[in-house]
Amino acid sequence: MRLVTTPRVAFLRELAAEIAQRYGRGRMIVAVDGPVQSGKTALADDLGAVLEEAGHAVFRARMEGFHRSRAAQDAFGDDTAERYYRYGFDESALKRVLVEPFRMAGSTAFVTRVLDPDRDAWVEPRWITGPADAILVLDGRFVLRERLDDLWDYRIVVDGEPVDAADRLAYADRDPRAVADALVDLTEPERPIRR
Template sequence: MTNPRVAFLRELAGEILDRYGRGRMIVAVDGPLRSGKSAFADDLRDVLMEREHTVFRARMEDFHRSREAQAAYGPDTPERYFGYGYDESALRRALVEPFRLAGSAAFVTRVFDPSRDAWVEPKWITGPEDAILVIDGRFLLRERLTGLWDFRIAIDGDPTDAADLLAYATRDPRTVADVVVDLGDPAHPRRSGERRPDET
């Protein structure tokens, strides 16, 4: 099935694959709360799989710190959440680093269930030498993480949540992304700044 959203995603997938030779590649999708980034990343995975690539999917939400662990960093504030809400050590150790190793190295795409505030039993998986990981989440393009990704996508939109406001004041992901996507009309995504066909 082809529609404007799928057509846009296929064009974007082509751009990503132009940079993708052989080996492992990680695509990060950042954006403010409720920006549509997760659904966009899901659809991007599906379009990449159309081209017979092995694609894995991960969400930063599944690398949360527990509420107890966050409490070690002070009271519950937007500053604490922005600084310590996610377990970036687990992200690197359990997912990014072993994924990069390829070969027989196993990795996990989920370590925590934020809805239950509980760790989950890790499911270690492996993949072929050539594979793509698509991950979405808030704060992915922050300076201390952005070097982990091969291709960086930012969903356009001004932040409204307090933690997002802090993140964007520190480093606006739209200024460091390879592509900024406007999802103002989710059925008709476009690159930020481009006119839609029906606009004059």
């Protein structure tokens, strides 16, 4: 389905073409990071739609779906910004049920979320698969931290300064803007520009 051409869609078509140029064939994972409430989820959703428009099989996931439960986080101490940054997400589950099976290029199924953070409840796994050529677009806070770096093929960061204490910790450890393949300014969300 052809999307209505707006400045945002035109921008994302250029970004999608750059991603596809690197992508070629097989499975690829695009990670979208940025400060809290920066617009990264909407950007990832729209990028996924533009990649689908270009004929790619696209899957979407959010780091929010890989939160640790509150009880699991409590095992790491008091509820602080540092605990949230360091232990708020279940990176092992992310790798085990999403990234690694997705990379198997269709020979096994994968799961795009394990927890509903709003209800603090595990979700029934919905195992999905797709063609050998596919793109996974994943967004979330801290996805460009160094220990996850080898998981991503293309890195997008929504430009902006850290908003809260957890963001400040993340940016002090490793500013995602320094490792981005594309740095996107969403000061005017309908007219994104590349930095």
